Amino acid sequence: MPQIKIYQEDEIPSPMRRFWHAFLDNPFAFAGLWTVICFLLLALFGPLIAPYAPEQQDPHALLLAPSWDASGTVEHFLGTDDLGRDIFSRLLHGAHLTFGLALGIVLASLVLGFIIGSISGMMKGLKSSILSHLLDALLSIPSLLMAILVVAVMGPGLENVFWAVGIALTPQFVRAIHQAIHEELQKEYVTAARLDGANQFQIFWYVIMPNIWDTLIIQTTLGISAAILDIAALGFLNLGAQAPSPEWGAMVSQGMDNLLTAPWTVTIPGIAILCCVLSINLVGDGLRSALSPLNN
Amino acid sequence: MARYLLRRMNLFVATSLVLLAVLFIATHHFPVEIRFALTGIHAPTVEQIAQIDRDYRLESNQLGQFIGYLQQRVTGNLGVSATSQQPVIDELAAVLPASFELAIVAAVLALLFGIPLGILASMSKNKITQHTIMTITLTGYSIPVFWLGLTLSLWFGVQLGWLPISGQLNLLYEIDPITGFVLIDTLLSDSPYADSAFIDALQHIILPAVTLAVLPFTVVVRSTRSAIISIMDKTYIKAAEARGLHTSHIVLRHALPNALIPVLKSLGLMLGTFASYAMIVEVIFSWPGVGAWLVSGIYQRDYTVIQGGVLAVALIIIFLSIMIEVLHTAINPLSRKELYAAN
């Protein structure tokens, strides 16, 4: 039987729709989403559309200004650095390294953090408290110090950045998930489900999981932006990606020598990092404010 | 309360133990000979080797070695720096005050400007204004700090030439360290140039402090704003309004004390990132603090310096975050209520 419409307008949008509308309501967040999508595409296909190889040196075009400058040429759209390498091509290749690596690290540590966090969150008593103390200790080591330790053990290099940033990020995920689960466990509806005879797994998967998605999403966006900043910072300090690499932080550090004569070699990769992190933070912020009315 | 403090102390000790264990494991994996990694002595004589073996119990099993390591580190023996052959603890004592000075100035700047701006932002009803404020603070939150530092020093240091961009004080001034804080030392100093030295020190600290303050500033603005917005919806604010109190009075007397509690919490969560940023800022502005010292330590593969620096910074952060938690409990009567309920 078709539903009879009694009232003129009785459609109540689903939570998902409401969330999406709230997200669209914030133009900055929406712009951020598009930018993130662009960066994602660049990280995947950037090397294909780059006009030059990242390490190809053009001895006739050293320290060429960007194309909008009077002395710049359109062949080197964003100018060249002191070895005559095209900055635009290096940026595109670097997107693959900086952004792609950040995504990979976050994904890996998210999976690991999710597993540990959900196990520890569902546990009670001494085991849980030992684990949370351990995490507190790991969390209190700033990510850069953690990276320095890893570099001291394994030596600098892009692969080790993966471990350094991953080890720094995982405790944050574990802790966020642990706390979210613990908070949900205190609530009445979990008790109600338990009284209905749900076992630990059912409580975790069917009762708690749907309520901690938002924590997970927000933590992921925070993690990605932190990872990008960390990778770039390590590259800048010469502890991560090494000299010829087009990683954005390393590019800034390579441009430092010519800061006074060719400021664009520092400015342009910096702006790329800023845009990337900002767009992710905008999306994360939009998600958070769109999610918050749903929770209340 | 005493029991609570005892439990926090306990937490501090436990966390520090874990930290030392992590360092102990890392030390054993450094790609150098273990005795060198532990003490930093280049070519130890036979007696020195015997002494090291005894101190660090290298003959015994892993647990015994860890206990030996603990004994040495807890008694303040951090070894000697491999490059300068000076005791690490002395070098540490020399660089810590500079870092504290920078961090304190940056934190004061952030709080001084962040809290009022957060309140103003929360008062705005206009959606566009709100989005704009949020986006600007988010930009501040997203700027890579090394790039910000470079750009600021390029503009204000080089192109405009207003401010010095490296070091703590012009080398022309000779100020005897008393407290280690240059700003205070220059004031206390009885040298005839004390006043101009103070101004010089002030000029030196502006750029690094501003660069470092950007992150806590944005965090403070955002958390103050969101806390005040959520508190203004509470019944007690409505009740205060119904009593006919002024809006400014309500915000300052009732909303702000309540809002500062979550702000304090978010500050505590930010400590680690803040420390990372401080290290980068020190490197960029050649600030003679822990960060620059530690980074130069890693460039020179100075493993004792790395251990000492990591240990010191992490301990400070653990201590501060526990202090913030205690402070949080002390100023927040609501969390004391939970304490009563728990005990």
Added chain:
Amino acid sequence: MPLLDIRNLTIELDTPHGRVKALDKVSLTINPAEIHGLVGESGSGRSLLARAILGIPGHNWTIKADRMLWDGHNLLEMSSKQRRNLMGSDIAMIFQDPSSSLDPVIRVGTQLVEAMPENKKLPFWRRNADKKKTARKWLHKVGIKDTQKIMSSYAWELSEGECQKVMIAMAIANQPRLLIADEPTNSMEMDTQAQIFRLLTKLNQLQDLSILLISHELETLSIWCDRLSVMYCGQIMESGPTAEILAHPYHPYTKALLNNIPHHTGQIAHKSIMRTLPGSAPTLQHLPIGCRLGPRCPRAEKKCVIRPNLSHKKNRYFACHFPYQEETCNDDTSASS
């Protein structure tokens, strides 16, 4: 002259579902020194009405009214600053949930002192001590003996009843002429409820304080109030002296409410159905046109899709096309008095 005279107050809320008339042409008259009860289910707009009288509107409200007179002064024409002053001096309000109406991080005593009126005659350095003294005096008046202990504790250390007494002390310290009590005894035990109500009636008798008592319990209100107004879904259904309303309700909704009150006489047959109106109150986005009780009303007819005007009969008002009384049916005459 009535203390508060409201005619056809309409409040519209901007919701995601468009603009909704939360209050629809509500009229309310409060005389000096009377206790006026306002009955209505939760969600019927009682709290909106209270906040509109007080002048603390929400950000998405649109308020329209034919007349809003406070002691002969037009409330609608006042600036927000004047309204604030009026709120502080002449109108006071106490809320449901008293423990959350007190700031949790400030001691109760500080908040109490803050609410006390300033004695302008004293030099300023003695004013604070004087305020403290007045605060203690008022606490005594609302029936708190250990003032020192109450004043030095935090809101969460007190019971709901104590908190409400503190709130009342704060509200009446400025000697207002109208006290709006929005469900003052919500979630309290019976004896605490009785204490609070007794306190309010005592204040009413001793200080000539008018009280607008808002509640969903007709039974309680009928004990304490001189006059009653019955609200349903943002419309006033009936208004008049309590005794008369209880004896002869005109409006089907009032009658239904009275019928709902269980009589503890033990004469209800075993397993007999309790008498209630069919259906449930509509949500804000699904309000029916005309008389909002229409879909649930036992006496509804086609005419009820047109909103009935408030009719006037002696000192009673009701809004119904088909009231419970055969002889007169002057529902077409307008309600103006």
